[in-house]
Amino acid sequence: MKKEYYWIIGIVVILIVIIGLIVGIILLNNHGTTTLKCVKTEKETLVDGVSTFTIRFKDDKIKLIESKNETIVKSDAAKKNIDSLYNAIQGQFGDYKNEKGVIIKTAKLNDRITFTITVDAKENPDRVEIVGSSLNSKMTYNEVKKELESRKFTCE
Numbered sequence: 001m002k003k004e005y006y007w008i009i010g011i012v013v014i015l016i017v018i019i020g021l022i023v024g025i026i027l028l029n030n031h032g033t034t035t036l037k038c039v040k041t042e043k044e045t046l047v048d049g050v051s052t053f054t055i056r057f058k059d060d061k062i063k064l065i066e067s068k069n070e071t072i073v074k075s076d077a078a079k080k081n082i083d084s085l086y087n088a089i090q091g092q093f094g095d096y097k098n099e100k101g102v103i104i105k106t107a108k109l110n111d112r113i114t115f116t117i118t119v120d121a122k123e124n125p126d127r128v129e130i131v132g133s134s135l136n137s138k139m140t141y142n143e144v145k146k147e148l149e150s151r152k153f154t155c156e
Contacts, residue, residue: 001070003030005140005142006123011100018125033056033057033058033063034056034057034141034142034154035054035055035057036055036057036145036156037052037053037054037055037155037156038052038053038054038056038145038149038153038154038155038156039051039052039053039060039153039154040128040151040152040153040154045074045075045115046073046074046075046078046093047072047073047074047078048071048072048074049069049070049071050069050070050072051067051068051069051070052067052068052069053067053131053148053153054066054067055063055144057140057141058127058155059067060140060141061088061121061137061138061140062121062128062137062139062144063120063121063122064118064121065118065119065121065131065135066116066117066118066131067116067117067118067131068107068115068116068117069114069115069116069117070112070113070114070115071085071112071113071114072111073113073154074111074113079110079111081115082108082110082111083108084109085113086106086113089106089113089115090106092114092138093130093153096117096127096130098146099124100119100123100124101119101120101121101122101123101124101126101127102115102118102119102120102124102127102130103116103117103119104116104118105117111137117130117137118131119131120136123139125137125138134147135147
């Protein structure tokens with residue numbers, strides 16, 4: 001064999017080892033993690049609402065919790081007041097915007113408002129309750145699921 005082939009074989013082996021290490025690190029970091037997703041849809045005359053909780057657990061404790069609420073405005077009268085509704089939603093959680101481990105996003109379209117709040121429970125465990133009101137950072141997967149299902153969420 002020529003020397004060039006040895007170089008190519010060496011590079012391929014090194015690449016395989018590097019890829020194997022990366023996959024191993026990813027698998028080890030995700031060991032013991034689970035995700036719970038719960039959804040509730042509410043239909044009203046003027047607006048519809050879709051609430052979604054996505055909660056990541058590590059070793060059966062809340063690691064990250066995200067609440068996404070979408071308000072869909074159906075009537076023309078309600079659409080005229082969408083700015084007021086949007087401002088009220090933004091004002092409700094404005095105090096938490098600069099807190100460590102808390103991310104708040106709002107968006108407004110013609111017929112809908114989306115509000116998402118995410119809390120990293122490791123960085124700010126006391127703020128889990130602003131996302132889920134009756135939830136707290138010490139709750140287990142089964143406790144969270146039971147609580148959300150009692151509030152008419154469908155969990156998967």
